[in-house]
Amino acid sequence: MVGTHKSGRSGKARRLEAVAVTLAMLVAIAAAPVAGAQEQPAQKLTFTVGIVNDVDSLNPFIGILAETYEVWAGMYDQLVGYSQKDFSPVPQLAESWQVSPDGLTWTYKLRQGVKWSDGQPLTARDAAYTFNRIMKGSVEQTNYGNYVGNIKTVTATDDATLVMVTKSPSPLMLRLAVPILPEHVWKDISGKEVETFENEKNAVGSGPFILEERSTGQFVRLRANKSYWAGAPRIDELVYRVFNNADAQLQALKKGEIDFADGLDPAPFNSLKNTPGITAVAADYSGFDELAFNVGAALDTGEPIGDGHPALKDKRVRQAIARAVDRQALVDRVLGGYGTAAFGVIPSLYKDLHFAPGDGEAFDFDLGTANQLLDQAGYRDTNGDKVREMPNGGRPLRFRLFARQESNTSQQSVQFMQGWLRDIGIATDVKVIEENRLTEVIGQGEFDMFEWGWVVEPDPNYQLSTFTCGSRSYKSGGSVLANLSDSFYCNPAYDKLYEQQSITIDPARRAQIVKDMQRMLYDDAPYVVTFYYDELQAYRSDRFAGFVPQPDPGGVLLFQYGTYSYRAIAPPSEAAATGGGGGSALPLVLIGAVVVLGAAGALLVVRRRSATRDERE
């Protein structure tokens, strides 16, 4: 008797009900793919890009993430763009420009016949409005303040002419990365309202794509601007789909739910190289990694802060360490070969500005020479513990070395470095911490060395500014706050060159100064630049072809300075109309199986029930 399963009628009925409801739900869900497949609009050509970080605010004065800038690049035009070939200034809304002999007055001729997406004409007055709003605004300055800091006045002398007068000559006037906004829309949004303005409904722009819909945490959808002045995109719709997880993004690409993914790691990238229908591209990129030193932390006023190791204030020690880092080994073993060994802070894809040390002056990997240099400088191991001491025989050369928790590259690089440094008699305490925390540690000067990197813009001004005396931490309200400098390098000669390059308009002369600055940095070694890493991108080549790299050849296919690829891509053969994936027979089979199982289950229950009833009677 015990052990046979029986239950009361009402209990059984209820359970039966539950089973039925569950089954019904399963069937409904399993059936959904079929319904969804039927719902697919047939003719629209949609290009879907996976992003691993949601865009923040589509308001051009508020958003700040790289993903958001990519969306704006599609929605808005600037005065001057960056060429696809080599980032040199090219006409965008400004068809041509002229600078006065004193280098202070710039006259831009605006393209005629350009229309906003609501049909209104775009004129020089819109451009003047945009710049004036930034110059007079406060919120507006957060994103674009550095572009207008040198500008005195901006006026539209007529619908086609924009005149800007600057305080000092500046090459930045051809690098004004400011989206031109329609005055007739933005004049109604006050300086207060702009702080929380979403710019999601009926956003008006002049770019090759028009914002259609944004769903936070999910996607941004844009449609092609069929009357774009530089030619209509060949795709109909552009979707950025948010993944908060790189694995899921990779799987979605393999499945064909998205057409493009970037920021891939070497292992998945290699697996994609052999996947049919997918083309994987290791593109030259504008980022570098470095081993940075605390060369003597101080505030912008010169007041010392932090507790950096005194040995690292000695440039001979830093140069010795520069010879103890095997850059090629890092490229091969940490990056899986996807990168190049590096020396200067301007990556090699900016050909005109890039500095490379000549033969004989490079700090090539050579542990023997590194040891010798440290011996000569007086840092010897006097107590036989295999760690060198300061020349006065006191403090050992034991450095705190920080790596970033978020980055495998950082952690692996640091492990290699630790081994090489041990070989030259330098001990390291490796600490892996979050980037947020490391930013604070650095800002307070409480470190000796760390591994991090930068992404460098086509204009070198920003990158070079991070090594100026004025970029060191500053005091505000009693607390020390981090600024851009993370090595606390301060060299008046360098600062002088920095000023000079910022007022030199002639590209060749400026490039020479920029190279001299890099040479200075290289010799003073606040950083040991380790490598320029590749950007690993992949796309569905069975669905789209015609991507154009920037720079050409070898550069990135998307996330460029411009919208070149978005406007060029089309299906590999225009004839192949239908997309991949879609409904197969399997969902039907599954539904069938569920229904059969459900029926069998129900039958079983009913039979049992009658059996118990029989037994009872």
Next chain:
Amino acid sequence: MATAAARSFGLTAANRRIGGKLVGAVLSLAFVLVFNFFLFRVLPGDPAKNLTRNRLVPAEQVQALRESFGLGKPLPQQFAGYVRDTLRGDLGISYKFRRPVSDVIAERIWPTVLLLGLSTVLSTIIGLFIGIRGAWRRGSTFDRGSLAVSLALYAMPEFWLGILLLIAFGVGVGPLPGLFPTGGISTPGTDMTSLAGVLDVARHLFLPCLTLTLAYLAEYALVMRSSLLDELGEDYLVTARAKGLRDALVLRRHAVPNALLPTTTLIFLNLGFVVSGAITIETVFSWPGLGLLSYEALRTPDYPVLQGVFLLFSAAVIVANVLADLLYPYLDPRVRTG
């Protein structure tokens, strides 16, 4: 007889008990309110600095941004402002999205309620069913099979289970095609109010819901099974049988109600962990709910959003616990007079 007196006495006792619970709940909520503020201030990182990272923003501008967040004021003053605004129902403006936190949360709450609600209900029903059945027919094939599966599921980290299911049913392995989407809540461009839109959401819901259901049903099944096994050895069941009750009634009227007590406690206690599960699973499946929102907010760190979301989560758990307390007297008569 003294029934009337006893009953009225019981009623006041119950009232007092409920009152006590409510006061406790309000105190907990107040504590969370205070704790939230300081908890997130301990997070490393300066929001203004992080938001402007890698771009040439002059130091004065970063400082202005910091001021506009109210971060320039001394901490006690920030705290007073936070408490005042929160009590007024104003959760502040998100640093990242620059929109009122209440709007951001309102947008994200329904996906989470849908996902957590459905998976909690499913895992409870299925888990209890498996547990009861397994215990009642201890040693049967069903029992041994479900025990093994439950133990395996119980030991599995949620995100790992999620990624496995995503690869198997989202992308497809071998001959099995990807049946379900790999993430998100809907296909871009679908009209959410139409029938097709509803089905589209259901299709997107399937995998995350399955993951959470599997992850939690195991625990419920195991606890239900073991507590029912405990009850089955009790003398009162022998008495019940001796009275001539059918097995089904013995199970339903006597054993299960008693065995349900620890399970109910567990289910309500678990609500807190379900929330953490939501953060993991929403991240794996890019499900645009509150879990994903808090994950994103942690990166900045977006204090107002974090405070708002955690206040909401804590309130939900506290309310659930109060509900559990109120429900208990009905499940366990001993509590009624106690």
